[in-house]
Amino acid sequence: MSKKKLKWALLGTARINDRIIPALKKSRYCDLYAVASRSNNNLKVYATQRNIPVFYNSYQALLKDENIDVIYIALPNHLHSKWIIKAANVKKNVLCEKPITTSIKEINKIKKVAKKNKVAVQEATMMRFHPQTTFIQEMVRKKKIGSIKYISAVFSISMHNFKDIRFKYKKGGGSLWDLGSYCISFARSVLQKEPIKVFAKKIHIAGAGNVDYSLAGYLIFEKQIEMHFFSSFRSFPYEEVTMVGDKGVIKLNVPYCNLNQQGSVKITTEKINEVGKSSFGDEIPIKTINKKFDQNAYNEEVDSFAKTILYRSPQVISLDDSKKNIRALEALLKSAKLGKLISIRK
Known part of the structure; x- marks a missing residue:
């Protein structure tokens, strides 16, 4: 593609837009051009406040705009x-918030349509684009x-609006x-391995x-690496990942939403590796490395996807990658329903 800048459009006016919009405006590869909403009665105000020049009161009208490169x-x-699928069928590239879909059947349809129309479709799991993640x-x-022997991961928030669509x-x-x-996407990406068995329990359920x-x-x-994780809408807002190896530990206090140096990486290893010696943790001489990252994951995300479209650089998250994540999540839900360990077929 010979364009210097890609024209982007927002399908919907979700709150997450206010994180992606500054990234699009900052990018030298992107031009925020349009927004569409079927339910926002103040769409003109929404667009004006965010300096978006074009707005549509229907998604279909936005898809017909031939100026748009990316949705x-x-x-x-x-x-x-x-x-x-609708966007891909009119030759629009798509960056879609995670999860890109919630079934293997649907991701297979997306793969087929994207290939047929020769467009890029990518899941927007922003932490996968962050230099902190690539460092790990x-x-x-x-x-x-x-x-690596063991990983623990937590991602929790406190939601009190039970009408929120995420409760449906x-x-x-x-x-x-x-x-x-x-949690699952992070572990898969840093290990470069897939889960083979899973077990899950819904602790709090409703509806x-x-x-x-x-x-x-x-x-x-x-390789028999084990992982425990906890996700919650009804807990204190918290996120953390700990990775335990046979020669050290990596801890991330903001593994998923690290924006502008909010989080850090701590790596603890032995100073001297005395082979064959058994010892308690407080007897081992250690060295610690603390590292911070000042990049914004959303900036990295939009620039990366733009380069995929403009220069055919590899996607950070391929559709096959997304499919593997969905397969693991589906297996976890199946386990929670049946109350037993589930094996995942490749």
């Missing part, structure tokens, strides 16, 4: 697949803490899809569909 979708989860990937690859089961709600998906307010999960990855 950012931040609709409720159950609408993702429908509008990704490199530390694991270089075995800076030896072989039939609309792709639940803490696993909204928060737990980050006709038994949507999970909170969920605890256990995964066994290839």
Whole structure:
């Protein structure tokens, strides 16, 4: 593509837009051009306040605009697949909020349509684009803490609006899809391995569909790496990842939403590796590295996707990658329903 800047449009007026909009305006590859909403009665005010020149009162009208190169979708989860496919069928590239969809069947449809129309479609799990995440990937690859044995992950928020669409089961709600998906995606990406067995329990449930307010999960990855995680809508806002290896530990206090140096990475290893010696933790001489990152994940996300479209650079999250994450999440929900360990087929 010969364009210097891509024209972007927002499908919907979700709150997350106010994180992606500054990134689009800052990017030298992107031009925020349009927004569409079917329910926002103050759409003109919304667009004016955010300096968006074009606005549409229907999604279909926006799709017909031939000036648009990329559509950012931040609709409720159950609408993702429908509008990704509609956009791809009119040759629009799509960046869609996670989860890109909530079933293997739908992700297969998306893959087929994207390939047919020769457009890029990518899931917007922003922490996967952050230099903090790529740094951890490199530390694991270089075995800076030896072989990984165990991972624990937490992502919780405190929600009090029970009318929020994330509490609606039939609309792709639940803490696993909204928060737990980050825990699983992070682990898969840094390990470069897939879970082979999973177990989960919905701790707090409500509604006709038994949507999970909170969920605890256990995964066994290839090479017998074990993981526990906890996702919740009804807990103190908190996020953390700890990775334990046979030669050290990595701790991230803001693994998912690290914006502008809010979080840090702490790596603890032995100063001297005395092979064959057994000892308690307080007897080991250690060295600690603390590292901060000042980048914004949303800036990295939009620039990365723009380069994929403009220069054909590899996608950070391929549709096959998204499919593997969905497969793990589906297995966890199946386990929670049946109350037993579930094996994941490749």
